[in-house]
Each structure stands twice: as C-alpha cells, then as structure tokens.
Amino acid sequence: MTTITQVKTYLNYINGEWVSSLGKKVDISINPANKNEIVGYIQSSSGEDVDRAVEAAKRAQKEWRRLSGAERGDYLYKIANSLERRLDEIAETMTMEMGKTFSEAKGETMRGVAILRYYAGEGMRKAGDVIPASDSQALMFTKRVPLGVIGVISPWNFPVAIPIWKMAPALIYGNTVVIKPAQETSVTAAKVIECMDEAGIPDGVVNMVTGAGSVVGAAMVNHTDVNGITFTGSNATGKQIGQAALARGAKYQLEMGGKNPVIIAADADLDLAVEGTISGGFRSTGQKCTATSRVFVHTEVYDLFKEKLLQKVKEIKIGNGMEDTSWMGPCASENQLNTVLSYIEKGKAEGARLIYGGERHTGNGCENGFYVQPTVFEDVTNGMVIAQEEIFGPVLALIKVDTIEEALAQANDIEFGLSASIYTKDIGAMMSFIIDIDAGLVRINAETAGVELQAPFGGMKQSSSHSREQGQAAIEFFTAIKTVFVKA
Structure with a gap:
C-alpha cells in the first residue's frame, strides 16, 4: 500500500497538458476523517478555463470520431490497465478525500476498471441498422454518430465509478469530454485523469477543469460548444442544469435524488x-x-x-x-x-x-x-x-x-x-x-x-430526466441517429 507523504498541488488537464487555472487560485481538499489533514490543493478555475478546455475538446473531436470503435476501445483498455496498476494508490486517495472505507474504495476502483473494459468492447458492436428502402435500387441504413463535446459533472460520493461510467461510453461512441469533478474529490479525479494521460489518450480528447459548480459547472452548461451534459447530483442543481441546457438546445442527462x-x-x-x-x-x-x-x-x-x-x-x-x-x-x-x-x-x-x-x-x-x-x-x-x-x-x-x-x-x-x-x-x-x-x-x-455496470440505471419521477446510464443503454444518450439513403 502506498502512503501519501507530501501535499501536492493538482492542476487542470487541458489539451494533454497539466496547467494552472488562469487566475492562479487554489482550493484545499481535506480529509473528512481528520479536518486538520490536507489531501491536496486543487485549482479554483474560472469560465475562461472552461473555454480553453471546450475549445481543445471541440478541436480534438474531429479526429477522435474518425477512429474506428476498436481503435478507441484500445485506449480504454490501456486506461483500465493503468487504473488497475494504481489500484491501491487511487483507493487510498479516495478514502482520504471522501471518507469511505478502503475496502469499499478498492471495490469502486476495480469497478471503474471493469466499466472501462466493458465499454472498450462496445467499440466492436454494431452502431446502426439496415432498413428496407422502397426503391429496390437503393440502400438505406442508420448509423450512430457522436454528439460532439460532452460536459461531465460528477458527484463526490463515487469519485471513480461515476465519472468513468459517464466518460467511458462518451469516448467509445466518438465524443470528447470536459469533466468538472466535485470539489470534495478533485484529487481522486485528477488521479483518474492521470491514468488516461499515461494511456496516451490524444490531446484534447479528455479535459478536466476543477472548481466551484456555480462557476465551472455553470460555464460548462451554458457553453454553446458543449453538445451534451451528463450530471449526477442534487435535484435542485439538476433542475437548473436541465433548464439551462434546454434553453440552448443541448442534450442533457440528469441522475438525481432517491428516497x-x-x-x-x-x-x-x-x-x-x-x-x-x-x-x-x-x-x-x-x-x-x-x-x-x-x-x-x-x-x-x-x-x-x-x-x-x-x-x-x-x-x-x-x-x-x-x-x-x-x-x-x-x-x-x-x-x-x-x-x-x-x-x-x-x-x-x-x-x-x-x-x-x-x-x-x-x-x-x-x-x-x-x-x-x-x-x-x-x-x-x-x-x-x-x-x-x-x-x-x-x-x-x-x-x-x-x-x-x-x-x-x-x-x-x-x-x-x-x-x-x-x-x-x-x-x-x-x-x-x-x-x-x-x-x-x-x-x-x-x-x-x-x-x-452492464445493466441500464436510472430513476422514475424526480429521480431522473428519464434517460438511462450504463450498459448498452448508454448509446441512447451519447449518440444521435443519422439515416443514410444511397441510390445506386
């Protein structure tokens, strides 16, 4: 087991580089088991930092979507391997930052590994259907195409599994990602992104910007170049996100409360x-x-x-x-x-x-x-x-x-x-x-x-925006259907 001995400052990850926020401000992540222990310093970012990340993601998406599903899947396999190699380190960070027991944190991290490998395999599945055309000399079919840039807003209670179950399907279906992790667990999120960097994910395909939801999250939700928002968190915040996304015509996915x-x-x-x-x-x-x-x-x-x-x-x-x-x-x-x-x-x-x-x-x-x-x-x-x-x-x-x-x-x-x-x-x-x-x-x-992980997940009534996450159901949110008619 590794031991964290030095308090480190964790940076944003934009266009394949670790960079400070433009305002050079940081927040503190503390250990809830001991409020006097600092786990790390994280960036307190601004809307301008979000702009940089979205620009990088938009630019990278043009090439990323052109890769085959199998090629994108190879990156997910490499990320999974990196996450597995660093299992104890990441689980320990999660326990120190969020508080859950080390055994639970290890189980969650291994679940993240399994999710990545599951969606890596999804790259080899069909992405459309052939439909009979009324013209006997024509071919008609559908194909699933990516939305573009996906904004991921993830909670603190599952700081490895939930970000991964959002990012992995987004990536395998050809989207690029900008993630805003919860402030309380941004150090854990940074270590997950380190695994993606180690795996050689192309520059701009995955970007991370940390900071307050009222600043970073709002900038992401309202950004005209963010084509879809996937959020897990409180009902009050989820409804605000849904209204903002709807107002500008972005696709949104909300997983919220339960009783x-x-x-x-x-x-x-x-x-x-x-x-x-x-x-x-x-x-x-x-x-x-x-x-x-x-x-x-x-x-x-x-x-x-x-x-x-x-x-x-x-x-x-x-x-x-x-x-x-x-x-x-x-x-x-x-x-x-x-x-x-x-x-x-x-x-x-x-x-x-x-x-x-x-x-x-x-x-x-x-x-x-x-x-x-x-x-x-x-x-x-x-x-x-x-x-x-x-x-x-x-x-x-x-x-x-x-x-x-x-x-x-x-x-x-x-x-x-x-x-x-x-x-x-x-x-x-x-x-x-x-x-x-x-x-x-x-x-x-x-x-x-x-x-x-292989089954659809989501709620009824006020618990969800009625879409489903995980399993093969994830393709419904992260893609659009394009119908193609080819005349001989």
Whole structure:
C-alpha cells in the first residue's frame, strides 16, 4: 500500500497538458476523517478555463470520431490497465478525500476498471441498422454518430465509478469530454485523469477543469460548444442544469435524488433482510443515491426485525476508513455532517422516536472528523420530513404496515423513484412489487443499493430526466441517429 507523504498541488488537464487555472487560485481538499489533514490543493478555475478546455475538446473531436470503435476501445483498455496498476494508490486517495472505507474504495476502483473494459468492447458492436428502402435500387441504413463535446459533472460520493461510467461510453461512441469533478474529490479525479494521460489518450480528447459548480459547472452548461451534459447530483442543481441546457438546445442527462424503500414482508428471511437493510442504509455512511432510507416492516415481524436490526447496528465500528477494523467512515464533509444532524433533529421534532444513534461520533480518535452515529427512528409516518426528503446519511426510518398493498402505496407516495427492494418468499408479492413499485431499479431479496455496470440505471419521477446510464443503454444518450439513403 502506498502512503501519501507530501501535499501536492493538482492542476487542470487541458489539451494533454497539466496547467494552472488562469487566475492562479487554489482550493484545499481535506480529509473528512481528520479536518486538520490536507489531501491536496486543487485549482479554483474560472469560465475562461472552461473555454480553453471546450475549445481543445471541440478541436480534438474531429479526429477522435474518425477512429474506428476498436481503435478507441484500445485506449480504454490501456486506461483500465493503468487504473488497475494504481489500484491501491487511487483507493487510498479516495478514502482520504471522501471518507469511505478502503475496502469499499478498492471495490469502486476495480469497478471503474471493469466499466472501462466493458465499454472498450462496445467499440466492436454494431452502431446502426439496415432498413428496407422502397426503391429496390437503393440502400438505406442508420448509423450512430457522436454528439460532439460532452460536459461531465460528477458527484463526490463515487469519485471513480461515476465519472468513468459517464466518460467511458462518451469516448467509445466518438465524443470528447470536459469533466468538472466535485470539489470534495478533485484529487481522486485528477488521479483518474492521470491514468488516461499515461494511456496516451490524444490531446484534447479528455479535459478536466476543477472548481466551484456555480462557476465551472455553470460555464460548462451554458457553453454553446458543449453538445451534451451528463450530471449526477442534487435535484435542485439538476433542475437548473436541465433548464439551462434546454434553453440552448443541448442534450442533457440528469441522475438525481432517491428516497429508497425496502419492504420486509411477513414471510421474509429476517436475517437476510437485516443484513441487506444495514448494508443498503449504512455502507458509505449512507451517502449513495440508492441507499436504503425507508423500511416498511409488516406488523407480524416488526418487533423481531427491529430487535435483530438494532443488535447488528450496535456492532458497527465507526472510524477512519484506512483502519482495517472500520466498517463505516465519516460523512464526506462538514456541510454534509451538519445536513445529516439537522435532519435527525427534524425527525425528533416531528415526533419520530429515536431508538439508536442520532449524534455526532467523537470517540476513539474521531474528534477531528465528520462522523455521525448510524441512526434508527421508529414511529415514523410517511408524511414526515425524514420520510420524504433525501438525507444522504446513515439514517433509517422504520414504518409499520399491515399489508404489502399498504407498503406499496406508501413507498410510492413520494416524489422520488430511484431504487426499491422487497424481502419475501411469496412469488405473488414479488410480482406485485415488480409491477406496482415506481422505481427504475427493482431488487428482490437484495438491498436497494446495488448497480450492475452492464445493466441500464436510472430513476422514475424526480429521480431522473428519464434517460438511462450504463450498459448498452448508454448509446441512447451519447449518440444521435443519422439515416443514410444511397441510390445506386
């Protein structure tokens, strides 16, 4: 395992070169496990820096799109190999910068490797169809063509996997990229871009500009030469991006919030259900858009499920993600910690009963970190704020139900529709859940948090702009269809 011993200043990556922002300003990235530890310095960029990056991407796209899919795929394979060689280094950086445990960070980085290799293979798949022409002497077919320059705005909770699952399909289908990573995890993003540089990606094909979303993100979204925007983050920001992109006719893709339910039926395997609920709700400190948040439990098994759940929650070891014994790390930032704590106070004020946790965790060397205890509420009604709004932290709301139908009705009574799961042995209950739940990702006897790279991913209602990421579905966003008619 490598160890970071020197605080480094990380630059923007524009047209194949590492360059300072034009304003020569930097921001600090700190370790959420120890606010006194600086992970690195990152560029605080301006709209002019975005202009430089977009210009480079536009210029490079003309040649990049002319390469065959196999040739573009070769670059993705090389990037994957570089990322794999630097697995421990990048995972350690992610843990130090975002807070998730080292084992989770390694798993995410290897997922990035797998995504790159998956899309490298996509370069050899068909990119169109032959359509019968009414003229017997003509050939008519479609071909998929790139949009052009893609702006990628990625979040801090998956600083390797999400940028890669956006950039890899964009690149394999012939687009060039300008990425603005989250400020909180820009050092991790820089190391991913280093892997692309090491792989010899042509100048301008991938560009990175770091800085505030209100400055860099806004400049990217409003830039006339950015043909498509793919964003993962909050609903408020996503709606602003969608409106700005729509106003100038750019294509946009938004993956936003979730308030994901799990239903525990009377016939559920309770040990399996408890394991999935804890993993879905508390892994990555609950900082996943697919994290379990609302737990609908049948009254017949409620008490036993709660007893088993609390027993396991009490075993969770909170601590620095680089420590082998830590199961749950800190919140990613002080702002996120304060957000979680404020929602816990709202839950108590509304009359929900706090049965575990609910406070900042400061013991065992965690005094300087942004730690919060895993938290469980009961006596929650579906109209409460903690049952309706995304908390993005380790907070579970237990809600009693008498029937599966009641659980489904309450689970759907919300603006979000990202993921949902049910634990049951009843085939009929499974089928009702699959048909009736308003969610883009439906899982049976498995936690709500779990996305397979080869499968389409996206939400219903306010969780998404209704496009899908990952798998072969990604081609729908990153390309346009060109219809060709050839007369002999």
